[in-house]
Amino acid sequence: xxDADASGVGAVRRRPRRLRxxxxxxTAVLLLASLPWLWTxxxxxxxxYAEADAPAAEVVIVLGTAVATDRQRxxxxxxxxxxxxxxxxxxxxxxxxxxxxxxxxxxxxxPAVMTSYLTELGVDARRVxxxxxxxxxxxxxxxxxxxxxxxxxxxxxxxxxLSRAVTLCRHLGLDVDGVTARCDGCGxxxxxxxxIRDYFASGKAAWDAVRDRAPAVRSTADPTVQDALRG
Numbered sequence: 001x002x003d004a005d006a007s008g009v010g011a012v013r014r015r016p017r018r019l020r021x022x023x024x025x026x027t028a029v030l031l032l033a034s035l036p037w038l039w040t041x042x043x044x045x046x047x048x049y050a051e052a053d054a055p056a057a058e059v060v061i062v063l064g065t066a067v068a069t070d071r072q073r074x075x076x077x078x079x080x081x082x083x084x085x086x087x088x089x090x091x092x093x094x095x096x097x098x099x100x101x102x103x104x105x106x107x108x109x110x111p112a113v114m115t116s117y118l119t120e121l122g123v124d125a126r127r128v129x130x131x132x133x134x135x136x137x138x139x140x141x142x143x144x145x146x147x148x149x150x151x152x153x154x155x156x157x158x159x160x161x162l163s164r165a166v167t168l169c170r171h172l173g174l175d176v177d178g179v180t181a182r183c184d185g186c187g188x189x190x191x192x193x194x195x196i197r198d199y200f201a202s203g204k205a206a207w208d209a210v211r212d213r214a215p216a217v218r219s220t221a222d223p224t225v226q227d228a229l230r231g
Contacts, residue, residue, distance in 0.1 A: 036206035044163035064101020064110035071108035076185030103132025
């Protein structure tokens with residue numbers, strides 16, 4: 001065999017080894033990147049419920065998201081969350097709704113729209129408390145605990161977001177169970193897109209939890225949730 005032939009055979013033999021190394025490295029990177037998502041998924045097990053099976057809690061936390069283009073009505077996802085929360089109240093499984101979102105959001109004032117829609121759905125306005133500084137899921141959980149004195153609650157959001165919300169709230173010391181929100185206007189493409197986004201958002205969630213990040217806006221204690229419960 002000539003030197004050229006031997007070199008060619010050696011190169012052919014090396015290719016599978018290189019390919020195996022690439023596959024192993026890619027698999028390791030994927031597993032490492034998936035650890036935050038696995039954490040949120042596993043930690044939420046046993047704490048996720050369908051609306052019909054939700055346990056009771058005095059407070060239900062509704063996490064904000066984009067409002068409709070008219071800036072006056074909730075978008076489909078937000079409407080579904082609010083309709084689920086309203087049902088929890090009217091069925092007697094919750095007493096007070098804490099709507100937590102961005103009061104200065106790009107799409108509009110989320111908590112104001114949420115409060116208005118809940119009253120349209122028949123929830124007594126005295127049972128609704130608005131937090132305009134729930135700028136993300138972590139902040140909503142932290143502020144529910146620190147500002148509004150919530151210890152036990154149900155948290156309502158869509159299925160793709162629920163494990164992350166439950167895990168963050170529980171990590172922060174709240175005794176929460178998650179309830180899957182309705183989403184009548186959510187098609188499969190939208191849900192797939194949001195699931196992918198939430199997969200990557202779990203990395204930020206894990207980083208926030210590890211460093212025990214303070215919420216973006218600090219506030220003094222607000223008794224309105226406790227007053228609403230007493231009322």
